[in-house]
Amino acid sequence: MSGFDGRLQAFKERKEETIRNKHMYYLNEIQAHEGQFVVIGGKKYLNFTTYSYLGLLGHSKINEAAKAAIDRFGSGTHGVRILAGTTSIHVELENRIAAYKKTDDSIAYSSGYVTNLSTISTLTGNGDEIFCDMINHASIYDGCLLSRAKFTRFKHNDMEDLENHLKNSKAIGKLIVVDAVFSMDGDIAPLPKIIELARKYDCLLMVDEAHSLGVLGETGHGILEHFGLKEGIDIQMGTLSKTIPAVGGYVAAKKDIVDLLKYNARAFVFSAALPPPAAEAARVSFDVLEEEQWRLERLRDNISYYIKSLNQAGFDTGESQTAIVPIILKDEWMTLETTRLLFEEGVFIMPILPPAVPPNTSRLRANVTASHTREDIDYMVDALSRVWKKLGMR
Template sequence: MHDFTQDLAALGASSLLRTRRVVAGAQGPLLDVDGRTTLSFCSNDYLGLANHPEIVAAGVRAADEYGMGAAASALISGHSMAHETLEHDLAAFTGMPRALYFSCGYMANIGVIGALVGAGDAVFLDRLSHASLIDGARLCGAQLRIFPHNNIERLEQVLARSKARRKLVVTDAVFSMDGDLAPLAELAELCGRHDAWLLVDDAHGFGVLGPQGRGSLAHAAVSAPHVICIGTLGKAAGVAGAFVAGDGGLIEWIMQRARTYMFSTASPPLLAAATSASLAIIARDQWRRARLTQLAAQLAQGLAGLPWQLLPSMTPIQPLIVGDNAGARALAQRLREQAIWVPAICPPTVPKGTARLRISLSAHHTPEHVAQLIGALQQAAEDLP
């Protein structure tokens, strides 16, 4: 039997060994981490909704009505009225004919891709797509073609040459490690001309971008029958789960064929009810998105001139490129010693030589919180040899 001790040691020597930290209490800008109050810039709770009292109350009411577990898959007896209501709410929120609720984004991406394409088909994948999209494309059995990041010209070339029965173009809407946006309008037009589906993973744009936070497709003014949206509900929405939205017949087909949906116990109904409450708050509270814009501008101004590059991003994802793994880990550790938590992201999550701090902003951060982070990074830069 293989002993993984040496493999783990090799990860540690390369500054690639991941660790977990124990968080007590509810999510927020200040966390109790290993018994110490810590200023957090590592959460995807972009709108500050994970502990919102209206959402918590909706979940508690649903727990009283439905109990905790769904007890079966959705296609047996696990699909509750709370799930049904949420799917109608998600369709209306995204402006799509129909939506289908999954237990998590990873399962949604794998299940949807596998339901749409297989042997004899082709998937065209942006090089910087999320791991779940990569895994879904590899597992589905279709031919996989990877095109350079956001390179419309290259994608058009490979689409034009493809003789596949069905063609599926797959991309993130907001790329989770760089914070940049996919050119969705151009992608949708290109896919329409080449008779291809466009699958957009809007994990980091849903709730943040577009009018009333309705997502990246709304932000880009894209609406077409061949466009499919996948969104996650554990980030800006502050709850859990994921969904796919699109043409009614297409969603029915996915429900019939997505193995990660068919063969999984449905999520607890209380999560569905809590998410419906979250959607109403997302649409209502424009101040949350305005706060994110203000904080991002403050951060960019405060970090200008430092030896590390802050990538341009109009989203809460603010990557600070350090370069080497050890340097990124050391900078994150220095911040941790000052009770500031910003994760260091290293290969293989990002390309070699681009290790970074991934600063995540939340509407519950204050200007004072961001100023504290800026001050700590400025001091670290001054102390460099």
């Protein structure tokens, strides 16, 4: 048996064991979205797995914009952006992103993953050094590895450790990359101190705002607004598939950086353009985000109530201050069993296990949104308490 065959067989055996234990929760077929509910196998579940933090998925204004874009340009484009794939809708989207993020320009990619992968590997190379928070998203890690720059990881949100690495760096160019909101923990990067260090040691600073757009800041503009800052981030990265209910990713920055990426970032140059309906849905979503501020107010209230309710019920939510709320159960088997029993209670939730998180920190990632009601949150917390009592943990 070849090494490849061995890997296939090992995966097959692990998958079969997972199915036997009734712990196969991934790749569920969602048959319908109904507000804060999803339909799976003909049954309605309360959804705590969504990234639609402000409940914009299915918004009538956004849907109508996507339909109008199909009538105008069809379902796709004539190719890659740099050749025949740039439509007026793509230009309008990038202008809208730049205006929203208060930068010179922006570039829209086909996914959030390739945005990080291609941006980092285009801007850095041999002789440079990248300083990466240890729990940054996998797409950031992959971009660092692809770049061929020296790749230095610093302890999570530990500014003393970051500065020690910066002091010792002999690199030609230096790039600090962090998530604004960390995707497995829901905590926030200490941006003011990171900006201070970036300036002190002459580094570019890139921040991934995938989970902070529409969540942080008085009006949802993100981490700069959250800390009362107007500038300090050189490369503002974000996605068009979370608060913004479409697909894709973007970088907002000064024009020189965006121009460099548009002509050199391989994932932009060699990938088909975003479908016009997705691009138009994304553009209009920024308008809705600004127009319907009540959604952000409701989200803030729900985050506070949800975390408080879980903590009062005796559950560990770590350092989360955002819509991503980890329920840290530690034991892998217990996390899988809790997920199984919550499904039986009508709650759609996902387990997060090593190596996605460190050993002995297995958890449920239980995202809360503006669409949830107090009754939904109460039901979720009560269901979790019932499950843990059934498992003998209460």
